[in-house]
Amino acid sequence: MTTNLTVDDVTSNDPFGEEASATALLRFATAGSVDDGKSTLVGRLLHDSKSVLADQLEAVERVSLGRGQAAPDLALLTDGLRAEREQGITIDVAYRYFATARRRFILADTPGHVQYTRNMVTGASTAELAVVLVDARNGVVEQTRRHAAVAALLRVPHVVLAVNKMDLVDYAEPVFAAIAAEFTAYAASLGIGDIVAVPISALAGDNVVEPSAHMDWYGGPTLLEHLETVPVGSDPSGEPARFPVQYVIRPQSEQHPDYRGYAGQLASGVLRTGDTVTVLPSGHTTTIAGIDALGRETDIAWAPQSVTVRLTEDIDVSRGDLIASGPTAAPTKDVVATVSHLHERPLRAGDKVLLKHTTRTVRALVKEISYRIDIDTLEQRSGAEGLSVNDIGRVVLRTSEPLALDGYTQNRRTGSFLLIDPADGTTLTAGMAGESFRTVAAPAAEEDWV
Incomplete structure (x- = not known):
């Protein structure tokens, strides 16, 4: 029920x-x-x-x-x-x-x-x-x-x-x-x-x-x-469940010799014991055997609670995996997103970066900067060689491993990511996957922005 x-x-x-x-x-x-x-x-x-x-x-x-x-x-x-x-x-x-x-x-x-x-x-x-x-x-x-x-x-x-x-x-x-x-x-x-x-x-x-x-x-x-x-919050049961795994718990104690739990914070939705879930990006399907919260077993958890989830099958799940129920996007290595550039160093096509999505961090390549958005007119200024600090634009990324990204318009938590400098760990860019911003194409007669 x-x-x-x-x-x-x-x-x-x-x-x-x-x-x-x-x-x-x-x-x-x-x-x-x-x-x-x-x-x-x-x-x-x-x-x-x-x-x-x-x-x-x-x-x-x-x-x-x-x-x-x-x-x-x-x-x-x-x-x-x-x-x-x-x-x-x-x-x-x-x-x-x-x-x-x-x-x-x-x-x-x-x-x-x-x-x-x-x-x-x-x-x-x-x-x-x-x-x-x-x-x-x-x-x-x-x-x-x-x-x-x-x-x-x-x-x-x-x-x-x-x-x-x-x-x-x-x-x-x-x-x-x-x-x-x-x-x-x-x-x-x-x-x-x-x-x-x-x-x-x-x-x-x-x-x-x-x-x-x-x-x-x-x-x-x-x-x-x-x-x-003003109305705040929402009914968690109306959202698909998204549970990024932060840590795998294996106590190896005499009391719980076979215990295997996956700890994290529920990003959205509700999880219940007995729910059918999918582990992404592997795509394995299983059911929830139990939920532990604050040292006690419970039958239900909802966002943004921090809990430990136990699964019925002993499958390969590690930090960075996503336990999900409801409609899910197919894991992909090709990411198209609207981004806000945060760092003084420009973001350019060809840059190698780290992409952090929930608890998962993977290597990524900036394949293309499609356009920069003119904030005054909301027009797309194509031909940009890079994004400078405070610029908002559209980028195409290729990741080394598949990611289970929701569209940002559907889920702010699992549709967002950060781009990080692999050399020193500096945060470069905040990204929102999918179509998350209304823009208009620049007039055909107008010269491309450089």
């Missing part, structure tokens, strides 16, 4: 206890251009939701007073690097953990400078929601479109447009309406389905946690209200 699991079922078995399971968890990222006020917004969100410790606030007040500022500079709550405080910009991804009575949050405050766009890929890769800030005085700029494109590329389900600094445009509704219409049209062209626009002033606190008295024309939720109520 098949039983559907809900998010409530999952959180009710949270190993962190009843208090942690009382609220759902939302992972979200903030992004925007330089000086749009991301760090101030995050500081305001933490401050007004009572998520700042007293000693942290006192330290910020001391620094602000030393600078001659009458009010505390809330951006200092997130800009932790010395270079960030000196330059007044965000450089690294700052993670913050906080909670309200309705939900727990993991926040990734990502840099706004074009030089650090790659850091947004890191911060938003696991996010379920992205908050894109826009300065009401400047409107939608190139970096705004770039961040929206990255959110679409990473398949972030929900996007919030926070039109900041409304106090500097006299809280004018037409200014907000024009920016919201332009951004919504662009985001929709990228394939982003859920877009909510909120007019705010992070400095003054308007519509961040408390409703604004200056914008009575706005009838929507505050930013925090939306974060607390």
Whole structure:
């Protein structure tokens, strides 16, 4: 008998206890251009939701007073690097953990400078929601479109447009309406389905946690209200099971002389004792004999639990193999993917790299760079000799061993991979298998990009 699991079922078995399971968890990222006020917004969100410790606030007040500022500079709550405080910009991804009575949050405050766009890929890769800030005085700029494109590329389900600094445009509704219409049209062209626009002033606190008295024309939720109520998670039983094997457990003890278990974290879906599964890339089919979690045997496991799976047949399974149920893609050595290049060293056709997919790492060759994507127009610029840092493009790879890659649009965990420098282990590129980004072909009369 098949039983559907809900998010409530999952959180009710949270190993962190009843208090942690009382609220759902939302992972979200903030992004925007330089000086749009991301760090101030995050500081305001933490401050007004009572998520700042007293000693942290006192330290910020001391620094602000030393600078001659009458009010505390809330951006200092997130800009932790010395270079960030000196330059007044965000450089690294700052993670913050906080909670309200309705939900727990993991926040990734990502840099706004074009030089650090790659850091947004890191911060938003696991996010379920992205908050894109826009300065009401400047409107939608190139970096705004770039961040929206990255959110679409990473398949972030929900996007919030926070039109900041409304106090500097006299809280004018037409200014907000024009920016919201332009951004919504662009985001929709990228394939982003859920877009909510909120007019705010992070400095003054308007519509961040408390409703604004200056914008009575706005009838929507505050930013925090939306974060607390946006749907998160999904029914794991509606997804195919994917279990990357991290480690083979053979205790060789007298109590369990024949024990063979495969440990890992369930990437998606549900596994049950008795389920028929396929081990990839070998293609062997078997059934689940048992599941061990937290030192106890259980009949069921769901993503993202870490468990040990036992199989009925003694077949060859090792680290990097994928135990799967449901529809699976045929393992292949030919990988076509959309990628975001993260390193200063360009990625070029002919480069030899390592490809890391879940727990499996194989050698790979960059056979072709099909095109680079123009973020402004979403056009495909063919003829590129390589991808530079922050570029998004299409590549064709050939791997030394077959990989069981899902399409990224179907599974963010098993459809993603990294390209690594085999010489020093540096991460070069983040990849999304299959067709994961809406683009348009460049006009025929236009010269190829070089």
